[in-house]
Amino acid sequence: MSNPAPGGGKNVDPALSLLARAATGKPGPHPPVWFMRQAGRSLPEYRTLRAGTAMLDACRQPELITEITLQPVRRHGVDAAILFSDIVVPLVAIGLEIDIVPGVGPVVDQPIRSSADLDLLRELSATDVPYITDAIRALTAELGPTPLIGFAGAPFTLASYLIEGGPSRDHARTKALMHGQPVLWHALLNRLAVIAREFLRVQIDAGAAAVQLFDSWAGALSRADYERFVLPHSRSVLEPLSDAGVPRIHFGVGTNEFLDLMRAAGAEVVGVDWRIPLDEAVRRIGPAAVVQGNLDPALLLADWPVIEREVRRIVAEGRTAAGHVFNLGHGVLPDTDPGVIGRVVELVHSLGS
Amino acid sequence: MSNPAPGGGKNVDPALSLLARAATGKPGPHPPVWFMRQAGRSLPEYRTLRAGTAMLDACRQPELITEITLQPVRRHGVDAAILFSDIVVPLVAIGLEIDIVPGVGPVVDQPIRSSADLDLLRELSATDVPYITDAIRALTAELGPTPLIGFAGAPFTLASYLIEGGPSRDHARTKALMHGQPVLWHALLNRLAVIAREFLRVQIDAGAAAVQLFDSWAGALSRADYERFVLPHSRSVLEPLSDAGVPRIHFGVGTNEFLDLMRAAGAEVVGVDWRIPLDEAVRRIGPAAVVQGNLDPALLLADWPVIEREVRRIVAEGRTAAGHVFNLGHGVLPDTDPGVIGRVVELVHSLGS
Numbered sequence: 001m002s003n004p005a006p007g008g009g010k011n012v013d014p015a016l017s018l019l020a021r022a023a024t025g026k027p028g029p030h031p032p033v034w035f036m037r038q039a040g041r042s043l044p045e046y047r048t049l050r051a052g053t054a055m056l057d058a059c060r061q062p063e064l065i066t067e068i069t070l071q072p073v074r075r076h077g078v079d080a081a082i083l084f085s086d087i088v089v090p091l092v093a094i095g096l097e098i099d100i101v102p103g104v105g106p107v108v109d110q111p112i113r114s115s116a117d118l119d120l121l122r123e124l125s126a127t128d129v130p131y132i133t134d135a136i137r138a139l140t141a142e143l144g145p146t147p148l149i150g151f152a153g154a155p156f157t158l159a160s161y162l163i164e165g166g167p168s169r170d171h172a173r174t175k176a177l178m179h180g181q182p183v184l185w186h187a188l189l190n191r192l193a194v195i196a197r198e199f200l201r202v203q204i205d206a207g208a209a210a211v212q213l214f215d216s217w218a219g220a221l222s223r224a225d226y227e228r229f230v231l232p233h234s235r236s237v238l239e240p241l242s243d244a245g246v247p248r249i250h251f252g253v254g255t256n257e258f259l260d261l262m263r264a265a266g267a268e269v270v271g272v273d274w275r276i277p278l279d280e281a282v283r284r285i286g287p288a289a290v291v292q293g294n295l296d297p298a299l300l301l302a303d304w305p306v307i308e309r310e311v312r313r314i315v316a317e318g319r320t321a322a323g324h325v326f327n328l329g330h331g332v333l334p335d336t337d338p339g340v341i342g343r344v345v346e347l348v349h350s351l352g353s
Numbered sequence: 354m355s356n357p358a359p360g361g362g363k364n365v366d367p368a369l370s371l372l373a374r375a376a377t378g379k380p381g382p383h384p385p386v387w388f389m390r391q392a393g394r395s396l397p398e399y400r401t402l403r404a405g406t407a408m409l410d411a412c413r414q415p416e417l418i419t420e421i422t423l424q425p426v427r428r429h430g431v432d433a434a435i436l437f438s439d440i441v442v443p444l445v446a447i448g449l450e451i452d453i454v455p456g457v458g459p460v461v462d463q464p465i466r467s468s469a470d471l472d473l474l475r476e477l478s479a480t481d482v483p484y485i486t487d488a489i490r491a492l493t494a495e496l497g498p499t500p501l502i503g504f505a506g507a508p509f510t511l512a513s514y515l516i517e518g519g520p521s522r523d524h525a526r527t528k529a530l531m532h533g534q535p536v537l538w539h540a541l542l543n544r545l546a547v548i549a550r551e552f553l554r555v556q557i558d559a560g561a562a563a564v565q566l567f568d569s570w571a572g573a574l575s576r577a578d579y580e581r582f583v584l585p586h587s588r589s590v591l592e593p594l595s596d597a598g599v600p601r602i603h604f605g606v607g608t609n610e611f612l613d614l615m616r617a618a619g620a621e622v623v624g625v626d627w628r629i630p631l632d633e634a635v636r637r638i639g640p641a642a643v644v645q646g647n648l649d650p651a652l653l654l655a656d657w658p659v660i661e662r663e664v665r666r667i668v669a670e671g672r673t674a675a676g677h678v679f680n681l682g683h684g685v686l687p688d689t690d691p692g693v694i695g696r697v698v699e700l701v702h703s704l705g706s
Contacts, residue, residue: 170650170651170683170686171651172650172651172654172686172688173651173654174651175649175651175652175654175655176651176652176654176655179652179655179656179659180654180655180656180659219607219628221628222627222628222629222630222649223628223629224630254572254607254628256609256610257609257628257629274575275572275574275575275576275607275610276575276576276610277575277577296528296575297523297525298523298524298525298526298527298528298529299528299529299532301525301526301528301529301533302528302529302532302533303532303533306532306533330523333523333525335525
């Protein structure tokens, strides 16, 4: 396991990674399986390691990032690691005052609501996030053939946090600005798209073998609004990365009405939550669809027979897609028994593609 | 405006109410318009009246209920009143310890998680909620031809509050119980259905001219889970009320994947949020569909030209339905300018059916 050369992500042989196989529609022995938020509060070893360290401090320490990212790979035997980080990390790196408050989420000191506020959003470069590059280099050395997934928050989801000043149930100010001040809206999302793209580029250059763009809250929008106000910006994150040679995953919750558009933004793999079955998602996206999902994270709190039935259903339906990456429909819930996650990995591995 | 006889709801002449016309597919001069949460924090006169009175106390005082219910009718000229109440009122009336915490929502003292807890849920009768009967009698006398809409929370949404102990983003315990303990789940929802049905029956008997069943959080479910775990219980609320002769409205947020099932539960009118256009909702429900919605409440915070364009679109698309009740896709947001609501009413009234 030698340190990869700069641009190592481009040199990963897809034949070695189940994730790269699934993303390009090549057969493999079984679907690759990983879990959103697999590195996190469900693991006792994570809680121990994080004790006394604030989230954003942890996200800027290469050794902590590396160790936390590796924990679920060691414990569960998942087929991919995902970088331990947060979608606001690049925003903090360019100087925004954001805190991640336990039990609440990101809280923004100075919400963005006017064109003057745009000046806060300068471009990001690799020198702003040295801990990301350092952690990814260490990780790819440790992980060997297991791919590391880098990620970024999508422009809409980042904009919602910045405009609302924190998490929001209704995204009311965000939508009001989107519809009422479209010039400001597009200027804001333009800037966020540049930041997200550069954050992903830094991760790919350091060795990430895949990237996921999280547009967690895009499902609050209608298809028409998504297409007009969001898609162009998510596309400007993803499309320029097409030459990087790594699978691009595009994920949102409740985006069942526009999964095809999320693919059209420039993604090889489209995340599907639990609201529609995978075979229905494939019908909506088209026969070349590669999908990721779609186990309801809440079901991991139910008894094993319930989970087993759902996993079998999802793997079976995933066979209607050109490729399937087994995952949850959203992140692992903190109360999840890690033993159950391990059993799911074993089951998926036993089922075959 | 005389007091209606007991059972007055059954004697309302549908010819007099735009709402009853729309619900039964009869033409009218324009779509009826009302707003979920039209009685509430967006109105300064509401905030004045509520000052110093806790929500659940206000919900048990007939004079306050009456006055708060009338406020938006007087101010906005809407085509229907909706009873000022809360979905947890019948649960509190049978003895559950629930508080409505400002900025949070209903908080349940003793969450329901075992079959022993079911004993907390006895049947409801009119004598448990005399303030509801008194308020509705006073209201129907005041309102004259303007219909009063009664309402109840649907079994799933009530169950989520009772199982989680309060509002929830992921409904994790609820889904775990639903899948993991189906016998307990169905027993719980059976009891909640009886309570919801009786609560609606009390309101109809007192003079409510329509009822709405709020399954606000059902959109957290897949269609398959909704059909199996929720639909039978919502049906057992709505179907027995078919002889009452009042329109039944069935509403949820993010339920775009199973609007047809919400109609099949026994509703004349199906609520549609903003995620799909009304004409698409009609395609999904069928040509006999009567729909209610679908203006995004967040858009009321945008400028008037944006709102006007959306209102015109929705009224135009509503013409593809057998009937259309103009409304929001969810409740009025507290920051909404009441002047804007009045302008929307005027615009809808000017557009014609």
